[in-house]
Amino acid sequence: MDTAACAPDRAPVPSAEEIAPVFDTLVVVGPGLIGSSVLRRAKEYGTLARRVIAVDISPEVCARVAELGIADEVTTDAAQAAVVADCVMLCVPVGAMGPVAASVLPAMRPGAILTEVGSTKVSVIEAITPYLRPDVPYVPAHPMAGTEFSGPDAGFATLFEDRWCLLTPLESTPADAVKAVRTLWERCGARLREMAPAHHDRVCAMVSHLPHLLAFTICGTADDLADETRSEVLDFAASGFRDFTRIAASDPIMWRDIFLLNRDALLEMLARFMEDAQAMARAIRWGDEDYIVDRIERGRKIRKSLIENRQA
CATH class of the missing domain: 3.40.50.720 (NAD(P)-binding Rossmann-like Domain)
Structure with a gap:
């Protein structure tokens, strides 16, 4: 449709x-x-x-x-x-x-x-x-x-x-x-x-399923840090990390099923994200200020559009 x-x-x-x-x-x-x-x-x-x-x-x-x-x-x-x-x-x-x-x-x-x-x-x-x-x-x-x-x-x-x-x-x-x-x-x-159902699954893989996957993974990474560093992460958690922990508090059985049953669309979006994350890593490594600013500005525009659309 x-x-x-x-x-x-x-x-x-x-x-x-x-x-x-x-x-x-x-x-x-x-x-x-x-x-x-x-x-x-x-x-x-x-x-x-x-x-x-x-x-x-x-x-x-x-x-x-x-x-x-x-x-x-x-x-x-x-x-x-x-x-x-x-x-x-x-x-x-x-x-x-x-x-x-x-x-x-x-x-x-x-x-x-x-x-x-x-x-x-x-x-x-x-x-x-x-x-x-x-x-x-x-x-x-x-x-x-x-x-x-x-x-x-x-x-x-x-x-x-x-x-x-x-x-x-x-x-x-x-x-x-x-x-x-x-x-x-x-x-x-x-x-x-x-x-259409397949289009729905691709959209939701990006706007819902991938963010949850990243939140669970980031919290897992923090939990695996050495004891001293882990303690400081939890003690000094800023708002960005706290936002991830809120998402990561979601029901594990429900999200296990979603990840496995939307496997293809989720893996496609994860692969695209990993490519973009690697591009950002290269920009940071080589001091590509224009690329970094462009990505930040695009994020700000998306946030503004969500607010204007009453979704934030």
Whole structure:
């Protein structure tokens, strides 16, 4: 799909009094940061679904969701919840998408919509495709919002405000199903863009996956330093290093799966970064001031554009 033809847009978030919910019953499988934020948005605004059901395999997580009061019903049985759903949203790690889809799709009623929030799209679509039914539309999505925290306590209703949600519908996905999922995310406050799955993975490899890989690696390098130097690094950490540690505090299982399942695109971006890092190293070694200043100025321009685009 031509991304240039899909201009960014964002609709005002309507109130419950102004418009009916998108779905009667929304089932969220995996009430972590993203899932619990969707649940909170649904409960607080009332425009996503009349009823929301949270599903998690952990009884402890289910108990916490019930205690927080962010779902109308909580269960460990995904298939049982899927029976009554108008939309099932999978908010589980990308490596678990296939098995979870296999458990919920046979139980879903005809016309109900399956969607998910995976950070990789080609691998997730490939994992889910064997279990798809022609009478259950599937709308892949990726809300590009988050923090380093996880679990049901980490979510908040405004997480998606002014953040991008990327939709990667299949050629066979009915237009009304795409519209419904698009409306759900618009009512979460997100800005929408549609693109092809492979293009999504290359974009996210650069803007999300590579920065996380670098953060984990830099923190690992610091941790491997000699004891005295390591202590000083931790004692005198400046804001730049602290920013890396914030990213590096992210969930290890989730990011392990993302790295492995977006392997090709991530390695491509890593190779390009390493070439650019080597070029910067040469500029520093030989005193190429113009090259160094050019790279710094380009970084400043990118930061300015993010601020202007309300993404920083």
